[in-house]
Amino acid sequence: MPQILPNFLSSVKLKYVKLGYQYLVNHILTFFLIPIMVGILVEILRLGPEEMLNIWRSLHFDLVQVLCSSFLIIFIATVYFMSKPRSIYLVEYACYKPPITCRVPFSTFMEHSRLILKENPKSVDFQMRILERSGLGEETCLPPAIHYIPPTPTMEAARGEAEQVIFSAIGSLMEKTKIKPKDIDILIVNCSLFSPTPSLSAMVVNKYKLRSNIKSYNLSGMGCSAGLISIDLARDLLQVHPNSYALVVSTEIITPNYYQGSERAMLLPNCLFRMGGAAILLSNKRRDRRRAKYRLVHVVRTHKGADDKAYKCVYEQEDPQGKVGINLSKDLMVIAGEALKSNITTIGPLVLPASEQLLFLFTLIGRKIFNPKWKPYIPDFKQAFEHFCIHAGGRAVIDELQKNLQLSAEHVEASRMTLHRFGNTSSSSLWYELGYIEAKGRMKKGDRIWQIAFGSGFKCNSAVWKCNRTVRTPTDGPWQDCIDRYPVHIPEIVKL
C-alpha cells in the first residue's frame, strides 16, 4: 500500500508541476505585464490628476514634432500591413467517392493475383501476407481497367480514370462553393505517375472552359507529398496575385502503374494504392474570410534527396523481366523517421508553445554540454494541434508516427480509418482524413490541424491549418454513407 501511494502522489504532483510550468512559460508576457501595469496604475493614483497634467505640460510638444511622430507611426504601420503576407483561406474542398462498381474485396484481389501470377506462388503468398496486415478494408476501389485478368492499362483507360476522378471531384466542389469556372485564376494539378500530353491541367481547362489567361501548373513525379507542394505553390502564387481563386487538384491515377511483374519489393504498391482524388479551392479574397473553412498558417517542406539512400528508397525501375514498377527499399521506415525529425525541427519553433520550446532547448543544451546520454526531449505536439492528418501511406507509417510523436489512438483515428475505407490514395489521402474529422463533427472554430505527408525523393512536407468556423457535419462527401460504421477495430491480421 505505501508503495503505491507515493507513486500516485508523485505522478499527480508531476502533472501539476508540468501544468503550472506550461501555464507560466506560455503566458510569461502577461505575467510580466500585469505587475508593471499595476505599478503604473498605483503610481498614477498616488500622484493625482494635477501632477499628471504638470508632467504632461513639461514635455513641450510643438507642432512639428507632433506631426513628425504621427507621420512616422502611420508610415511604420503602413509598411507593416503592406508587407504582411496575405492570408490564404481554404474555402472548401471535395473528395472523390469511387462507385461501387470499382470495389475490390480482399478475396477478389487475391484470386486475380493467383490467376495473373500463376507461375510465382511465392509472390502470391507474399501479397496475401501484405494484404492481411495492410490495414485496408473491403471497400477500397481500383479503376475498371485493373479489374481485368490480366489488367488492361491502356492510355485510354488511364485518361478515362483521370477524367472520372478529377471531374467528379471538381464538379462536387463547384456545386458546394457555387463558384463559376471563369472565376478561377490559378489551377494546379498534381498527379505523380501519369503525365500525358496535353497535361491533366490542360484537360481540366478544356473540360470547364477556364479563362485563357489562367495560371495553370501540372506537377508530376513528386510522389505522395505532392498535395502539400501544390498547396505551397498556390500560397506563393496567391501572394503575388491579389484577389484570386486557386483550384488545386490532387490525385493519383492507378491504371498505368499497376505492376505486372512478380518482384516482391515492387508488388507492395499494388496492394496498397487505391483510387482517390480531391479538389481544393484556396482564396486570398477578403470576402472569403467569413465563409472559408480553414486558414493556412504554415507550410514546411523538407527534402532529404541530398542523401543517396533517401533518394533511392522509393525508386521506379524495371525488374529483371523488363516490367516497370516502384521499388520500395527495406529502410523506408528509418528514412521516413529521419525526414520527420528534420521536418519537426523546423516546424517545432513555429507552432510549439514557449514551454515546450524551452524544455527542448534545455535538454538540447544539456545533452551537448552536460551529458550526451540524456534522452532527447520529444516536444509534445498535442499542445500545438487539436487534429493530426498523417498521410495514410500504410499501417507501418501511421504506427511509426504515432510512436514518434506519442499520439493517442484518437489522434491517429482519422488516418487509420481513411486507410481502411479508401486505402492509400496518395496525395489526396490527407483530404479524406480531414473529411473524416469533419464528418465526425469534431472540427471546432480555432482548432489547429497538422497535415503531414511523405513522398518519394525523400520528402516530408507539413501544412498547418487553423479552423476558421465550426464545421457542421456535412451531408455529402465520401464518408456520408459509412461514417456511422466508423471507427472500426482493425485487427492485426485479417484472416482471408
Add this chain to the structure above:
Amino acid sequence: MVSSMAEGLIYDIKLSSVGPGTVTEPDMVHEPSDMDLAMKLHYLKVIYYFGKQAFEGLTTLKIKEPLFMVLNYFPVICGRFRRAESGRPYIKCNDCGVRFIEAKCEKTMDEWLEMTKENASLEKYLTPNQIIGPELGFSPTVLLQYTKFKCGGMSVGLSWAHVLGDAFSAAEFLNQLGKVVAGEKPNRPINLAHLKTKSTNSGSPLTNMEDPLSVKRVGPVGDNWMTVNNCKMEAFSFSVNATQLSHLQSKISSNGTDFSPFEALSAVIWQCIAKIRRESEPKVVTICKGMEQNKADGNNQLISVVKAAYPIVEANPGDLAVLMKNAALDQREKIENAIEKDNGVSDFIVYGANLTFTNLEEAKLYEFDYRGEKPSYVSYRVDGVGDEGAVLVLPGPPKNGGRTVMAILPENEVTELKSELKTEWFMI
C-alpha cells in the same frame, strides 16, 4: 487478355470479376444441404439469346452495374468453397464474386443458330467451362459470359454449379437481374447466409445401408469437382411444337389417362433408347421434377426412380408413361442418408447414374427480361452427366408453346436416337 477459340469463331475474350456492391458481414457462411452436395459434380449451362435491342448502346460498365446491385442479394454465389475439419464443404461468403467474361463472335446470331442445329456441341463456346477445382477456395461457382454477335445480338451464357441450386434457382438469379436492370428492387431479403454453426458430426448408425438407386458413388475426385466419363458424351436438342405434342400425347394415352408433355416425351425417348441399347436396356430410370411449393434457393427437386419389371423394348409407351406417373419412388431421404453417412465427403453423381429424365417445363427460363426484351431462344444443358445419359424437357419459346428437349448421351447413341425419333415418331 486476347485469346480465341474454335479457330477464331469466338475471339477477344476478356476476364474480370463482379462482386456485391456492399460489404457482406465477415464470417458469413452457407452450408450446402445433403441434397446440394449430391449434385456437386454437375454444372448447369444456360444460354439466353437476345436480339439487338436488349444490349444496344451499353458499355461493359453499364452491363456490370446492375450485376453489382443484384449480387447484394446473393451473397452465397459470390462466396468460395472451403472444407470444414470433417471434410464437408461449405461456402465462405467472402464477396469474391462471379466471373465475368466478355467475348465476340464473328457470326451473326442467325448464322450461329443454324450452325448449332447441326453441331450442338458448339454451344459450349458460349458458356464458361471452368469447373470447381483444383483449388476450391479460388474457383468461382457462377460464371457469366456475354458474347456479342456480328449482328449486334448478345448471348448471355451462365455456368451455374448445381451444388448452389437447381435450374429454378439459377433462373431466379437471372430473372432478379432483369428486375434490377428495369430499376426495380429484388423481392428478396438481403442476407440469407448465417454464421457458421458447429457442425454436429453425426456418427452414423446407417453405415450398413446400401446406396440408393438414383445415385452412383464415384471418385474420390478430391478437389476436382468433375465427372469422369468412360465414353464421350454429346448433347443434342430438338424442339417439339404444340401440334406435334398434342399428337404424341393422344397417341400414347390409353384408358382415358392423360399424360403431361413431360411424361409423354420421356416415355417415348425411354423406349427409343432401350431399342438402341438392346441388352443393356435401362430398366431403371431416375426422374427429377421441380417442386412448386418450395421456392427457396438450393436443390429442391423431387428425385425418384422408376423400375420396370418387364423388357422396355416391347412395352407400350403408354404403360411406361403410367409407370412414370404413378410408380415413381421418392429417393430424397435415401440420398440424404447416403451423403450423411460420411458427412458429405464422398462424391456422387445423380444425372447419368441411371438414364435420367428431368422435368423443367415449369422453369421460368423465358422470364429473364433485359430492358424490356425477352430472350428469343434459351438453350439449357447439364455438364458432368454420367454415362447413362440424361434427357431434359424444357419449355419452348413462348410463341411456339411446345417443348425443347435436350438429350445428353454417349456420342455413339446420338445418331441412332435421332433417326429413331425421326422415323418412328416424326419428331425431328
